[in-house]
Amino acid sequence: MEQIPFIKMHGLGNDFVIIDGRSRLPDLSVAALRAIADRHRGVGYDQLIVMEPTANGADIFMRIYNADGSEAEACGNATRCVAHLLMEEAGKNAVTIETRAGLLAGTTEDRQHIVIDMGAPKLGWRDIPLSREEDTAHINLTVGPLADPVGVNMGNPHAVFFVDDADTVDLEKWGPIAEIDPIFPKRANISIASKMDAGNFRLRVWERGVGITLACGSAACATIVAANIRGLAGKDARLHLDGGPLDMRIGDNGHVFMGGPIATSYRGVLDAGLLTGAA
Numbered sequence: 491m492e493q494i495p496f497i498k499m500h501g502l503g504n505d506f507v508i509i510d511g512r513s514r515l516p517d518l519s520v521a522a523l524r525a526i527a528d529r530h531r532g533v534g535y536d537q538l539i540v541m542e543p544t545a546n547g548a549d550i551f552m553r554i555y556n557a558d559g560s561e562a563e564a565c566g567n568a569t570r571c572v573a574h575l576l577m578e579e580a581g582k583n584a585v586t587i588e589t590r591a592g593l594l595a596g597t598t599e600d601r602q603h604i605v606i607d608m609g610a611p612k613l614g615w616r617d618i619p620l621s622r623e624e625d626t627a628h629i630n631l632t633v634g635p636l637a638d639p640v641g642v643n644m645g646n647p648h649a650v651f652f653v654d655d656a657d658t659v660d661l662e663k664w665g666p667i668a669e670i671d672p673i674f675p676k677r678a679n680i681s682i683a684s685k686m687d688a689g690n691f692r693l694r695v696w697e698r699g700v701g702i703t704l705a706c707g708s709a710a711c712a713t714i715v716a717a718n719i720r721g722l723a724g725k726d727a728r729l730h731l732d733g734g735p736l737d738m739r740i741g742d743n744g745h746v747f748m749g750g751p752i753a754t755s756y757r758g759v760l761d762a763g764l765l766t767g768a769a
């Protein structure tokens with residue numbers, strides 16, 4: 491029976507099972523993806539990543555699955571981890587990774603702190619996407635104590651709620667309700683952000699298809715964009731997530747750059763039983 495080698499990595503505690511599918515694509519059912527994600531009976535992950543071959547001028551194509559088995563278009567922290575793997579493998583300090591969100595460039599000086607050009611945000615209501623026409627700088631949505639979010643698409647859909655103190659919000663309660671609000675036909679990643687000072691924001695994230703995560707790179711991108719739109723931030727900010735800080739910058743070309751550390755936890759082999767979904 492098939493057994494699949496993997497690497498477990500994380501970016502600020504946003505954790506990934508990474509499979510090299512370049513020579514052979516793994517056959518992963520939704521049941522198998524959920525079984526591997528099980529933190530008691532499987533390995534546990536926020537996202538499972540498959541590195542796939544590509545002919546589109548990038549080093550690889552990166553396929554992204556959430557813990558619930560759904561496929562995501564973008565994942566900032568996993569892009570940083572995969573960039574590190576490719577850099578070490580090829581002995582270079584710049585790589586290009588294709589995702590469903592487009593071609594993303596990764597650069598580094600030391601191969602531990604990786605910066606990804608996450609591309610330009612999309613801000614039209616159809617782009618987020620929303621199910622009705624709205625000003626995405628002020629979406630008419632209230633969920634418990636959360637109201638008036640900014641909608642940002644970083645390849646994947648985000649709603650950013652600004653509050654006085656992000657740490658007092660019951661994210662476990664309100665996050666899942668906001669994620670599936672009918673205004674988000676593809677669901678949404680839900681960010682709760684509060685301004686500490688002009689260059690620092692506290693950020694907590696309820697990730698689509700996962701739940702509360704220790705960090706979310708694309709949410710950090712969405713948040714610096716949203717803060718800039720609302721006049722709360724300039725073009726640089728440090729975002730303090732539960733797992734640590736990410737350094738964000740909006741470039742002159744409008745692209746969002748995200749920098750932070752990566753770490754490798756261990757390497758292993760997925761047991762054939764897990765791949766049948768029998769967790």
Ligand SMILES: N[C@@H](CCC[C@H](N)C(=O)O)C(=O)O
Binds near residue numbers: 568647679706707
């Ligand atoms: N952890 C990621 C985001 C992963 C995808 C997200 N849950 C979605 O469904 O869009 C990041 O670092 O960006």
